[in-house]
Amino acid sequence: xxxxxxxxxxxxxxxxxxxxxxxxxxxxxxxxxxxxxxxxxxxxxxxxxxxxxxxxxxxxxxxxxxxxxxxxxxxxxxxxxxxxxxxxxxxxxxxxxxxxxxxxxxxxxxxxxxxxxxxxxxxxxxxxxxxxxxxxxxxxxxxxxxxxxxxxxxxxxxxxxxxxxxxxxxxxxxxxxxxxxxxxxxxxxxxxxxxxxxxxxxxxxxxxxxxxxxxxxxxxxxxxxxxxxxxxxxxxxxxxxxxxxxxxxxxxxxxxxxxxxxxxxxxxxxxxxxxxxxxxxxxxxxxxxxxxxxxxxxxxxxxxxxxxxxxxxxxxxxxxxxxxxxxxxxxxxxxxxxxxxxxxxxxxxxxxxxxxxxxxxxxxxxxxxxxxxxxxxxxxxxxxxxxxxxxxxxxxxxxxxxxxxxxxxxxxxxxxxxxxxxxxxxxxxxxxxxxxxxxxxxxxxxxxxxxxxxxxxxxxxxxxxxxxxxxxxxxxxxxxxxxxxxxxxxxxxxxxxxxxxxxxxxxxxxxxxxxxxxxxxxxxxxxxxxxxxxxxxxxxxxxxxxxxxxxxxxxxxxxxxxxxxxxxxxxxxxxxxxxxxxxxxxxxxxxxxxxxxxxxxxxxxxxxxxxxxxxxxxxxxxxxxxxxxxxxxxxxxxxxxxxxxxxxxxxxxxxxxxxxxxxxxxxxxxxxxxxxxxxxxxxxxxxxxxxxxxxxxxxxxxxxxxxxxxxxxxxxxxxxxxxxxxxxxxxxxxxxxxxxxxxxxxxxxxxxxxxxxxxxxxxxxxxxxxxxxxxxxxxxxxxxxxxxxxxxxxxxxxxxxxxxxx
Numbered sequence: 001x002x003x004x005x006x007x008x009x010x011x012x013x014x015x016x017x018x019x020x021x022x023x024x025x026x027x028x029x030x031x032x033x034x035x036x037x038x039x040x041x042x043x044x045x046x047x048x049x050x051x052x053x054x055x056x057x058x059x060x061x062x063x064x065x066x067x068x069x070x071x072x073x074x075x076x077x078x079x080x081x082x083x084x085x086x087x088x089x090x091x092x093x094x095x096x097x098x099x100x101x102x103x104x105x106x107x108x109x110x111x112x113x114x115x116x117x118x119x120x121x122x123x124x125x126x127x128x129x130x131x132x133x134x135x136x137x138x139x140x141x142x143x144x145x146x147x148x149x150x151x152x153x154x155x156x157x158x159x160x161x162x163x164x165x166x167x168x169x170x171x172x173x174x175x176x177x178x179x180x181x182x183x184x185x186x187x188x189x190x191x192x193x194x195x196x197x198x199x200x201x202x203x204x205x206x207x208x209x210x211x212x213x214x215x216x217x218x219x220x221x222x223x224x225x226x227x228x229x230x231x232x233x234x235x236x237x238x239x240x241x242x243x244x245x246x247x248x249x250x251x252x253x254x255x256x257x258x259x260x261x262x263x264x265x266x267x268x269x270x271x272x273x274x275x276x277x278x279x280x281x282x283x284x285x286x287x288x289x290x291x292x293x294x295x296x297x298x299x300x301x302x303x304x305x306x307x308x309x310x311x312x313x314x315x316x317x318x319x320x321x322x323x324x325x326x327x328x329x330x331x332x333x334x335x336x337x338x339x340x341x342x343x344x345x346x347x348x349x350x351x352x353x354x355x356x357x358x359x360x361x362x363x364x365x366x367x368x369x370x371x372x373x374x375x376x377x378x379x380x381x382x383x384x385x386x387x388x389x390x391x392x393x394x395x396x397x398x399x400x401x402x403x404x405x406x407x408x409x410x411x412x413x414x415x416x417x418x419x420x421x422x423x424x425x426x427x428x429x430x431x432x433x434x435x436x437x438x439x440x441x442x443x444x445x446x447x448x449x450x451x452x453x454x455x456x457x458x459x460x461x462x463x464x465x466x467x468x469x470x471x472x473x474x475x476x477x478x479x480x481x482x483x484x485x486x487x488x489x490x491x492x493x494x495x496x497x498x499x500x501x502x503x504x505x506x507x508x509x510x511x512x513x514x515x516x517x518x519x520x521x522x523x524x525x526x527x528x529x530x531x532x533x534x535x536x537x538x539x540x541x542x543x544x545x546x547x548x549x550x551x552x553x554x555x556x557x558x559x560x561x562x563x564x565x566x567x568x569x570x571x572x573x574x575x576x577x578x579x580x581x582x583x584x585x586x587x588x589x590x591x592x593x594x595x596x597x598x599x600x601x602x603x604x605x606x607x608x609x610x611x612x613x614x615x616x617x618x619x620x621x622x623x624x625x626x627x628x629x630x631x632x633x634x635x636x637x638x639x640x641x642x643x644x645x646x647x648x649x650x651x652x653x654x655x656x657x658x659x660x661x662x663x664x665x666x667x668x669x670x671x672x673x674x675x676x677x678x679x680x681x682x683x684x685x686x687x688x689x690x691x692x693x694x695x696x697x698x699x700x701x702x703x704x705x706x707x708x709x710x711x712x713x714x715x716x717x718x719x720x721x722x723x724x725x726x727x728x729x730x731x732x733x734x735x736x737x738x739x740x741x742x743x744x745x746x747x748x749x750x751x752x753x754x755x756x757x758x759x760x761x762x763x764x765x766x767x768x769x770x771x772x773x774x775x776x777x778x779x780x781x782x783x784x785x786x787x788x789x790x791x792x793x794x795x796x797x798x799x800x801x802x803x804x805x806x
Contacts (some may be wrong), residue, residue, distance in 0.1 A: 021091065021099070021175040028056050028066040028171065039068055046057035046772035049075045049517075050083030052162075053483045062104045062140045062171040067449035069145060070113075074165040086161035093149040093156060094240055097182065101158050102144035103173045110135055110166030114143045115202055116159040118367040140171070161172045172618045183239060187226040190246050194220045197250060200257050207260045208253075217252075219246055224382065224464040231402070252291035258705060259319065259392075262474050263295040269300060277319040278426045283656040284728060284783040287317055287394035289354055289374050289693075294392055295783075301427040302414070305787075306401045307794060309736050313398035313727065315352070316414060316426070327384045327419035330395050334521075335410035335430055342402065342430065350379035352394040352724065353692070357649065361706040365777060367650040374694060375649050375707075375715040378714045379722045381690045384419075393693065398727070399430055407434040435738070435797040441479050441505040441661050442740040443733045444641070447473055447712070448484025449677055452492045458679040458715045470719035474502050478730035479737075485566065485674055490536040493549050502559050508558060508670070511593075512537070512569030519579035527581045531589065551590055563593060569598035576609045582612045598643050598672060602626060604633035617669070619643050622776035625666055634667070641670035648709045649699055649725070652781040656728035660736035661786075662776055675710035676726075678702075738793055742766045745800050758803050765796035 002073060022638045026028070032038040039056040046052045050072070057069035065346060072085040091099065107113045112506035114133030122698040132143040147156060160170040173406060194216055201213035209215070226239070261276065262472055266274050279297030287294060297317055304311035318328065330349050335342040354374035360367075379396050397414070409431045416424040438616050447472065455463040482501050483493055490513060498509055513534055520528045531544045539545040547565070568579050596617035601608050604618040606629050614637035620626065622642045628638040642663070647656070662670050683698035697714060699707040712729070714721035728804050742762045749759040772789055773779045780786070 021177055022090070023173060023175060025747045026173040027064045028061075029064050029066045031056060039066070041085075042089055044085070044087055047083040048073075048083045050085065051076065052085030053084070054087065057169060058105065060169050060311045062106070062169075064171070067169045067171040068107075068160060069167070069169050070160070070162045071167045072110075072162045072165050073373040083608070084161055084163040087170065088157055088159055088160045090155050092158050094177070094179065096148060097177045097179055098148045099156070099175060099177045100144055100146045101173070102142055103160060103172050104140045104142050105160075106169040106171075107134055107138045107141045108167040109137065110162060110168055111164040113166070113168035113456065114160075115145050115163045116155045116161050117145050118159065118417060119148050131519050142796050152218070179239075182633060184227050187223050187242060190223045190250070191220065191227045192245065193250050194246075197253055200253075205264070206259050207264070212253075215249075219249065228694070229654065249547050251291070251293055255291070258294040258297065259321075262299050263321070265299045271736075273321075275320070275322045275326065276416075276421070276424060277317070277321055278424060279317045279319070280426075281315040281317055281394065282783045283313040283315060283396075283731065283788070284657055284786060285315070286368065286376050286653050286724065287315060287613075288371075288376060289391045291373055292369060292371055299786070300430050302397070304399060304430045305433065305791065305794065306399065306430060306516045307405045307406075307433050307435040307437050307797075308401050308405050309439070309739065311398050311400045312430075312731065313396055314428075316397055316416075317342070317392055317397040318387050318395065318416060319392045320387055322389065323421075324386065324388050325418040325421060328387060329384045329415075329417045330382065331415045331417075332397060332428060333413045333415075335399070335412040335428065337406065337410045337432075338409035340406035340410070342399065342412075343404060344412075346400045346402065347412075348396075348398045348400075349382040350398075350722070351383065351385050351693060351752045352376045352396055352689075353380045353690075353695045353721075354697055355649070355697050355708070357699055357707050359700070359706065361648050361650055361709075365646060365655060366377040366781075367648075367652050368652045368781075369650065377649050377699070377708070377725065378688065378695055378697065378729065378780070379724065380688075380693075380695075381718070381721070383691055385693050391749075396724075396727070397428065401430075401432055403436060404430050404660055407432050429696060433798055434801055435794055437734055438737050438741050439505070441507045441733075441737065443479065443663070443736040444508050445476075445481055445509065445733070446484045446485060446508055446670070446672040447480050447676040448489075448672070448674055449480075449482060449713075450484070450486035450489055450675055452488040454675075456678040459682065462687070467719065471713070472501075472720075474713070474720040477505065477728070478500060479505060479733045480676075480730070481506050481508045481510075483508070484672075485513070487513070487536045490534075491538055494552060494780055499553075499557060499559070502562065507562055509554065509563040510566065511550050511554070512544055512565045513719055514565070514582065516567075516569045516571055518567060518578065518582070519576070520578035520585075525576075528585065528805040531585050533584065536706065547590070549594065560592065564596045565593060566596045568600055571597075572600075573608070576601070578648050579616075580610060581614065583610075583616055587613075587615045594639060596641070598641075598674075604629045605636070605638060606632045614638055617641060619672060621645070622662075625668070625776060627666060630667065634669070639669040640668070641672060642668045643672040643674075644776075645674060646705060646709055647673060647712075647725070648705070649707045653724055653728060654781050654783055654786060655779070656725040657732040657735070657786065658676070658731060658773060658779055660732035661739075661768060661773050661789075662779065664736055664739050665773045675711060676712045677715070678708075678710040679715050687717045688721055690716045690718070690721060733792060735793075737768050738797065742793060742797055742800070745804075755803060758800060761796050762800060765793045 013168045028039040030040040037055050044054045053071040055069045056066045058066045061067040068087050072084050075083045112133045112135050112421050116131040198216050201208035262277055264280050279299045280302035281295045285295035295415045302314045304312050304314050332347045334344045348701045354376050357375050360370045412428045414426050414428050451468050510588040537546045554563050568575050586595055594615050594617045601610055602620055602624055605611050617639040619641040624640055633640050678709055680702040681698045707738050712723050712726040743766055746759050747761045749755055772785050
């Protein structure tokens with residue numbers, strides 16, 4: 001057992017009055033070392049297809065020697081479209097602060113120009129917010145925006161932007177924060193955490209030593225002085241460093257307390273301390289190899305609750321306390337109850353691998369930690385592995401419950417066999433409820449597996465039909481639909497394949513896609529009278545040939561209601577006239593076939609020129625979900641899905657399982673993410689070997705939206721390597737299908753008027769309270785809360801099955 005000793009020096013600090021955050025080049029005074037016409041320390045961006053000239057203007061300036069100048073020339077073929085041009089710089093943030101960014105702006109013939117901020121988390125990483133602009137011909141005008149980062153925010157980007165034609169100048173940029181005014185509150189949070197920690201050093205059987213208690217007391221005394229406003233001369237960098245130091249100490253203590261608590265539990269059970277700690281963590285919790293706090297560990301037995309036909313998991317945790325363990329082999333025997341047996345072949349065993357995060361990512365959503373280091377994610381094939389002393393290695397144990405399993409509690413043995421120590425064993429207990437997972441898929445999803453896009457890039461000649469098929473079977477086994485936004489996939493997937501996928505449960509058929517900027521008017525502005533041909537349509541002929549071949553056959557197979565067409569991805573109002581023409585033509589030729597669009601029209605057709613088109617599937621970003629607009633659109637006959645572009649490793653793992661619960665709560669008709677196998681990156685040139693705990697995979701990928709958004713299945717040398725995120729999502733899909741099963745029973749009972757008490761019980765079980773899930777951004781990350789809701793749902797379904805049998 002190790003002991004934590006930190007040297008905590010006295011904090012006697014005083015903070016002077018607020019001063020601006022230091023900026024490298026706030027007034028364009030410094031010239032770029034590579035281009036004499038450009039300012040230093042600024043990057044630029046122009047929307048695809050647009051044209052803009054960026055410069056350091058010495059003739060027009062508010063103060064000093066120069067200003068930042070943008071001349072936006074727009075798109076040569078689309079003069080009225082909003083092609084943006086902007087200067088950009090980044091500010092590193094401190095949790096808990098509020099920042100104000102200001103600049104002086106001058107415009108000429110500009111529809112709009114000003115400041116906009118994009119952050120790294122939900123608080124303000126929503127396009128269009130926050131921003132302040134001016135327009136027309138305006139002299140120097142001060143504009144400002146304010147943001148309050150959450151704990152997920154590590155930085156934010158400031159855009160000096162001009163979203164349409166015209167000219168704009170920017171000068172005298174300032175960034176101010178309120179560090180000096182709220183430092184006491186920031187240290188007050190540390191104070192509360194230290195007081196809670198101190199409780200573990202008090203009592204008849206404390207988990208912390210007397211020396212560690214002294215360390216805590218010293219830290220607490222120093223933090224108390226800052227929290228109560230006793231500041232004597234320390235600057236913000238030193239204060240922030242001290243805060244981070246105490247936070248690190250607290251995390252170290254949290255991990256150690258978890259370990260010591262589990263050891264104490266074993267001591268109570270056996271009378272002695274173990275050399276190796278064997279415990280269990282929930283499937284919705286991460287177990288870090290080192291550095292980060294561990295979740296509570298159950299040491300007596302691993303317990304799983306499942307229904308027939310479901311896959312449910314738990315994590316075995318192996319933590320050597322006295323010496324390294326080598327060449328560990330894991331096996332699980334058959335599971336037996338009084339009335340049945342679940343074969344050992346129904347149990348999958350996957351050591352949890354880790355990927356190294358080297359820089360915090362950008363996120364809409366709250367993150368588990370800003371930790372830079374090894375994060376658990378890939379679920380490796382079962383192989384023998386080593387665990388160093390003091391490290392915690394998780395092993396994913398998932399049990400597929402046979403549909404004919406007899407309800408009851410099944411027990412089995414888990415064997416842990418290192419080559420350098422005696423064999424150890426622990427117990428697994430699986431309670432099978434008298435409920436069956438619906439065979440019909442209810443959760444409509446598109447995770448957009450890009451088979452022939454990314455497959456050949458990573459596998460090269462090994463991307464064979466057989467390898468591709470392994471991934472397809474893997475996804476269908478998890479109720480994940482095949483198909484999506486990839487043009488290569490659309491060219492590859494055949495109608496016969498889609499028929500087969502549908503027979504296995506697939507409930508969304510991605511039948512056709514129009515490109516993002518497809519125009520539906522000719523050069524004279526007249527609307528098309530026929531649907532155009534997609535660039536993904538490889539069949540000979542004009543018009544949507546593939547669609548015209550697929551639709552009659554889908555109708556004949558009874559699958560027409562699963563089909564959809566996609567187009568105009570994340571396009572703005574300038575494309576609404578084209579979308580309307582396409583929707584009307586689609587409705588005329590293929591009545592009932594919907595047109596799906598992501599990120600188009602936040603009003604869902606309730607307050608735009610798309611109103612009245614009931615064959616459109618609207619799809620706002622998850623944080624954009626407007627319940628009033630969505631419900632009105634659904635009442636008008638439209639489906640409303642939602643989608644995300646941010647779903648990264650750093651998010652709380654439980655979020656992956658909750659996405660289907662969130663979808664149910666808000667009433668969205670489906671969920672989409674733009675890719676699920678984004679196998680990119682300079683370091684990711686070959687499939688994973690699957691034989692290393694610390695894997696060679698780089699989660700940064702290509703640097704776009706790190707870490708590993710749109711990447712949930714790893715390319716293994718022998719086929720798919722799943723992830724903690726994907727398995728939790730798949731478990732969430734099964735939860736959603738149970739919710740829908742209960743909802744269907746309620747509807748049937750209400751229609752007949754029978755058994756109102758049972759209907760009330762089920763209604764209560766499927767009612768998701770705000771304390772559990774409120775929306776995409778507000779949800780409980782406590783796995784106990786999820787487990788309680790799931791238990792309640794399953795218990796209600798057990799009662800329903802029993803009562804309906806009568």
